[in-house]
Amino acid sequence: MRELFKRVKxxxxxxxRNENDMTNAWKLVEMLKEKGWVxxxxxxxxxxxxxxxxxxxxxxxxxxxxxxxxxxxxxxxCVTALRVGELEANGTL
Numbered sequence: 001m002r003e004l005f006k007r008v009k010x011x012x013x014x015x016x017r018n019e020n021d022m023t024n025a026w027k028l029v030e031m032l033k034e035k036g037w038v039x040x041x042x043x044x045x046x047x048x049x050x051x052x053x054x055x056x057x058x059x060x061x062x063x064x065x066x067x068x069x070x071x072x073x074x075x076x077x078c079v080t081a082l083r084v085g086e087l088e089a090n091g092t093l
Contacts (some may be wrong), residue, residue, distance in 0.1 A: 001075065003026065004075065005078065008078045011081075014024050016030055016078060018071040019075060022074060023077050026077075028080075030051060031086075032084060035084070036054055037054050038052065038054070039051075039086065041073055041079070043073055048070045048071065048076060049068050049076065050073060050076025050080050051068045054093070056093070057093060060080060060084065068080070
């Protein structure tokens with residue numbers, strides 16, 4: 001998880017302290033929202049799911065044929081933001 005948080009800090013300048021740091025992770029959700037993404041967070045006992053949808057792209061994880069389950073919501077937000085960043089860098093978006 002430490003490597004994930006390091007990548008987020010390098011890519012977005014947001015420091016995530018641990019998997020309970022929702023305050024800073026939420027900055028990534030706001031960033032995605034500003035770019036036109038809708039972020040879905042589903043949490044239940046044994047189920048932590050984060051997905052994103054964009055009107056010009058569709059569902060982020062459906063494009064990869066994946067089900068977006070994570071060990072924590074913070075991890076899901078971080079991974080989702082990085083995936084969107086990769087798509088932007090590759091010119092997909």
